[in-house]
Amino acid sequence: MSSLSTSTLASTPVIGRKKRDVAYLVSLGFLIVVVAAALLAPWVAPYAANAVDFTAIWQAPGGAHLLGTDQVGQDLFSRLIHGARESLLGPLALLALATVFGVTIGTVAAWNGGWIDVVLARITDVMFAFPGLLFVVLVIAVFGKGPATAIVALALAYAPVIAKFTRSLALAEMARPYVDAYRVQGVGGFFLCVRYIIPNLTPPLLGYLVVLFGEGLMSLATLSFLGFGAQPPSSEWGLMVQEGQSGIIQGHIWPTLVPGAAIAAVVVAVNVVGVRLSDRLNSRFER
Amino acid sequence: MTGHVLEVAGLQKAFRVGAGNVVACNNVSFVIPPGGSMGLVGESGSGKSTIARMLVGLEAPDAGSIHVRGRQLGTRERGRAARLRRAKEIQMVFQDPYGSLDRRLTVAQCLDQAMKLHGLTSGAARVAELLDQVGLLAKHGDSKPHQLSGGQRQRVAIARCLAIEPSVMVLDEAVSALDVSVQAQILALLNEIRASSGIALLFVSHDLAVVSEVTDDVLVMYRGSIMEQGPTGRVLNAPEHSYSKLLISSMPGPGWDPKDVLQRRAAFLEEVGV
Numbered sequence: 001m002s003s004l005s006t007s008t009l010a011s012t013p014v015i016g017r018k019k020r021d022v023a024y025l026v027s028l029g030f031l032i033v034v035v036a037a038a039l040l041a042p043w044v045a046p047y048a049a050n051a052v053d054f055t056a057i058w059q060a061p062g063g064a065h066l067l068g069t070d071q072v073g074q075d076l077f078s079r080l081i082h083g084a085r086e087s088l089l090g091p092l093a094l095l096a097l098a099t100v101f102g103v104t105i106g107t108v109a110a111w112n113g114g115w116i117d118v119v120l121a122r123i124t125d126v127m128f129a130f131p132g133l134l135f136v137v138l139v140i141a142v143f144g145k146g147p148a149t150a151i152v153a154l155a156l157a158y159a160p161v162i163a164k165f166t167r168s169l170a171l172a173e174m175a176r177p178y179v180d181a182y183r184v185q186g187v188g189g190f191f192l193c194v195r196y197i198i199p200n201l202t203p204p205l206l207g208y209l210v211v212l213f214g215e216g217l218m219s220l221a222t223l224s225f226l227g228f229g230a231q232p233p234s235s236e237w238g239l240m241v242q243e244g245q246s247g248i249i250q251g252h253i254w255p256t257l258v259p260g261a262a263i264a265a266v267v268v269a270v271n272v273v274g275v276r277l278s279d280r281l282n283s284r285f286e287r
Numbered sequence: 288m289t290g291h292v293l294e295v296a297g298l299q300k301a302f303r304v305g306a307g308n309v310v311a312c313n314n315v316s317f318v319i320p321p322g323g324s325m326g327l328v329g330e331s332g333s334g335k336s337t338i339a340r341m342l343v344g345l346e347a348p349d350a351g352s353i354h355v356r357g358r359q360l361g362t363r364e365r366g367r368a369a370r371l372r373r374a375k376e377i378q379m380v381f382q383d384p385y386g387s388l389d390r391r392l393t394v395a396q397c398l399d400q401a402m403k404l405h406g407l408t409s410g411a412a413r414v415a416e417l418l419d420q421v422g423l424l425a426k427h428g429d430s431k432p433h434q435l436s437g438g439q440r441q442r443v444a445i446a447r448c449l450a451i452e453p454s455v456m457v458l459d460e461a462v463s464a465l466d467v468s469v470q471a472q473i474l475a476l477l478n479e480i481r482a483s484s485g486i487a488l489l490f491v492s493h494d495l496a497v498v499s500e501v502t503d504d505v506l507v508m509y510r511g512s513i514m515e516q517g518p519t520g521r522v523l524n525a526p527e528h529s530y531s532k533l534l535i536s537s538m539p540g541p542g543w544d545p546k547d548v549l550q551r552r553a554a555f556l557e558e559v560g561v
């Protein structure tokens with residue numbers, strides 16, 4: 001009875017829904033495989049990350065090298081797998097850092113208003129006006145290149161964006177009467193924010209963070225590509241793209257294409273899965 | 288002092304709006320005896336919610352005092368102990384049954400957390416008892432707010448107040464968003480609670496018919512000031528103040544004529560000189 005009414009009420013066309021389900025399942029499956037490969041890299045990769053083989057340079061995919069080899073005969077598939085951990089953990093760390101700061105600042109600004117709110121508004125204004133990459137390069141110029149600096153620099157650039165988004169969500173949430181009801185119960189401001197308001201922001205926030213994860217992955221790869229992030233002999237994907245570049249002019253596209261496609265595929269899959277996750281979380285407690 | 292549960296004296300509040308001030312509450316004083324029920328009526332914007340919110344500490348009065356059971360409440364509670372002390376004395380039911388419950392929590396969690404906060408005995412048995420007290424079934428404890436009707440949600444909101452065992456309950460337009468038959472059920476429930484628990488009520492509404500169901504006395508407010516106060520039956524049947532007369536004659540009913548109401552209103556405004 002109730003299952004019948006929900007299936008008729010949820011009026012999304014069946015075909016459209018099926019397509020989205022397929023996209024979701026494929027993306028989820030792909031991400032699981034990628035994460036598993038990243039975790040189990042030493043066992044699943046057919047070659048070591050830096051196994052040079054001058055008898056097999058610039059090979060096309062197939063045969064002994066599933067995705068081909070680069071200019072010194074390193075197996076691209078193996079390098080991809082070995083580099084997956086750094087390529088995925090980087091954006092994750094950057095996002096975790098930016099989220100802790102952004103959500104805290106955004107919530108405090110929404111709850112307290114006053115000077116904190118004003119300062120946040122100014123910082124985000126500056127951040128939005130200022131090209132993000134330029135800011136990051138500036139930070140790197142001061143603190144030196146390397147993956148850790150790249151992550152912290154990007155986290156600093158993302159935190160105000162997350163703070164601004166959180167602030168607008170939190171303001172809407174705080175206008176709901178249940179917040180007043182908690183205050184009337186005697187719940188203090190800090191507890192109210194941490195225990196009740198922030199958890200109620202998670203579905204939209206998660207959807208947003210997923211988009212940022214994709215952006216973060218690409219930004220970090222870009223920094224590595226520019227030589228500011230991951231350093232050789234790492235096989236971080238952005239660095240792989242950069243190292244593969246030298247071959248393009250001679251027609252060897254695989255060393256660039258393989259890591260580039262991996263970045264794109266992960267970004268798309270994370271977005272598909274994240275949007276679905278956010279929807280599901282939303283419907284779990286939204287009316 | 289006297290044995291009043293709630294004593295409000297000289298309450299004052301103005302809001303800054305643009306360049307000017309809106310006096311939302313002007314020298315308001317009243318008392319409610321133990322187990323009593325006071326109605327607060329007046330047209331929209333007359334300051335009823337402002338009074339309700341000052342009582343529960345959501346707004347700070349500019350001046351005046353609020354005593355519950357002889358103890359003065361602060362204007363702004365600082366610190367956990369003071370906050371909880373106030374909350375323990377006075378609770379509130381809000382108008383919006385859809386927004387006043389946390390949509391993430393089940394009914395049982397909502398009640399449980401309120402009791403835990405105040406160090407009261409919580410648990411499934413107490414939750415079931417509270418649900419029963421507000422006319423809900425034990426199974427409703429597992430429901431999320433979106434699974435409940437407006438009337439059921441308002442019952443949960445009332446149970447959430449009862450969970451803290453206050454001596455005063457403020458209801459701000461608590462039945463205004465409900466349809467008439469559900470209104471009647473909630474009003475009957477409030478009378479039951481009053482009779483069985485002795486909790487005093489401050490019942491805020493723009494609807495005079497509803498107020499006459501659940502209150503002994505009534506305050507008529509207009510633009511932040513009390514125009515008239517007295518026993519509900521007397522004020523509604525034989526109003527003395529010209530604003531009360533206007534308010535009562537403005538109620539839709541048999542022979543009700545909007546044009547006539549507007550005319551009377553114009554005459555009243557002229558009389559008070561606005």
Ligand SMILES: Nc1ncnc2c1ncn2[C@@H]1O[C@H](COP(=O)(O)OP(=O)(O)O)[C@@H](O)[C@H]1O
Binds near residue numbers: 329330332
């Ligand atoms: N937070 C506020 N800021 C500015 N003005 C307010 C605020 N709250 C209430 N007011 C004003 O105070 C007056 C009384 O409002 P309110 O207490 O909500 O009346 P009621 O509940 O009787 O409709 C209105 O003129 C309203 O606009």
Ligand SMILES: [Mg+2]
Binds near residue numbers: 335460
């Ligand atoms: Mg009101």
